[in-house]
Amino acid sequence: MGKILIFGHKNPDTDSICSSIVMQYLQETINEESEAVRLGKINKETEYALNYFNVEKPRMIESIEEGQEVILVDHNEFAQSVNGIEKAKILKVFDHHRIDDFKTEQPLFYYSEPVGCTGTILYKIHKMNNLEVNPTMAGLMLSAIISDTLLFKSPTCTEIDKIIAKELAKIANVDINTYGLELLKAGTDLDDLSEKELINLDAKEFEKNGIKYEIAQINTVSIEDVLKRQEELEQEINDEISKKGLDLFVFAITDILNSNSEIISLGNKAKIVEKAFGKELKDNRAFLEGVVSRKKQLLPEIDKTID
């Protein structure tokens, strides 16, 4: 069957990319031939991290063959995974999300914790196996934690993430705050991205009670700047809605400095967000104070409202 393939979710973020690479490193320690790959374009934030720690981009794949042995990091829902995942042999999963639409024929290694980042879990796997942490890998795990927790400001961030990030920063020899702000800022450089790329940069699909919806998110230091492109963004979102047959598309523009989000909500179920967040949509938009996390804030409220 060849090498085991390791990958994170579609529209990969820094955690998906960095955790795949760290997982490949961990697999080498047990002599299981594996390759980290990716399911989409590397974003600017991730690119900054890979350049900083001088690590190559993983190879991109579009789909996998039946029976391919795989390890999933940073996701489990098949809708977010590679094309062909239903017929793959999933050996291991390392994740920190809810479990949904996931099934296997055989028992497997599944390791998940309700922490802020897969990087945090992979650090714990090092400890469990008495492995010393390589400084480059430490840098990648740290980058993943900073990215997923928005430098510890997201409600998904736990005390464990903070403790482990400090430890990793020491090993990687960087100052958390300086490096962290540079990393996040690199990700907010959206100027040369098309509207189509913006809405796909970090988008995840969900389905509940027959309602298909997608929540996309981008980070910025100026919501206003992004809103200058609202008309073009809405056009692309509406295209996406008809192409995929979605009922709802929520596009969250997250201000990483002040920890708020402006959302654009479109689709025949666009009004769900009004009930979910107690805010009226004006010009298809609403400002959500203190909301920065899809997993802990956007998704559960929308899910509850659909129920």
Next chain:
Amino acid sequence: MGKILIFGHKNPDTDSICSSIVMQYLQETINEESEAVRLGKINKETEYALNYFNVEKPRMIESIEEGQEVILVDHNEFAQSVNGIEKAKILKVFDHHRIDDFKTEQPLFYYSEPVGCTGTILYKIHKMNNLEVNPTMAGLMLSAIISDTLLFKSPTCTEIDKIIAKELAKIANVDINTYGLELLKAGTDLDDLSEKELINLDAKEFEKNGIKYEIAQINTVSIEDVLKRQEELEQEINDEISKKGLDLFVFAITDILNSNSEIISLGNKAKIVEKAFGKELKDNRAFLEGVVSRKKQLLPEIDKTID
């Protein structure tokens, strides 16, 4: 919300009961108030283990309230879990089975490995957390491993199960083979069980492509003895089939000394087993040489045939 409830699957076996008790012990070490409970009658094998190590039976429950916080051991499929599980808050899962029909609204702690027994995993959790293993808990984890692996003879048994069982036997101060055979033999004392009890002793329900089926298993030292009751067993199985609307009921009578099984297959899809195991049913029965494991041998072949 009160205490966190910990339980294994319906028709609990020794692993489900013992792992619940060990998990309660582990929860005490992190000061999370929890109670091991059970979803059914204690079988004779488990009773032998609890008596031997002088441990009380967990309280029995029938269902749980909406929002109840729970920890699942030794299972994840909702069809095998407590009534009301869909509306519970699942905090943690410790398991060694395939994942299917499992979902949560929130991220959770999920720890699964493809080993022979949940007891093996709980021993590893002790090690990970630098916890000394209490001799009584060692006895319970050992009993679970012996039971699930049929004293290391099942194809589900891994090298890790064997190594950990040896370690646990030392701590519990028992001879593995002597204690193991006594434990397994205690479980084969089926005389005072009704046919209804026999087919429910260790039964699990599954569903694939709309086909509902159940695989029940009992251990014995004499298949012949059990077959004396075939007519009455078939009556009860057919009752179960109409009551639950099953398409198939496979009842495996496993000879723990010689590691073979005789199966009785009933229901409108009874013939599936002929294709699955390449054996013709005679008098609704087939002899399956070397087959002792539902998880590794019966279930995957039946599933493949349904596909």
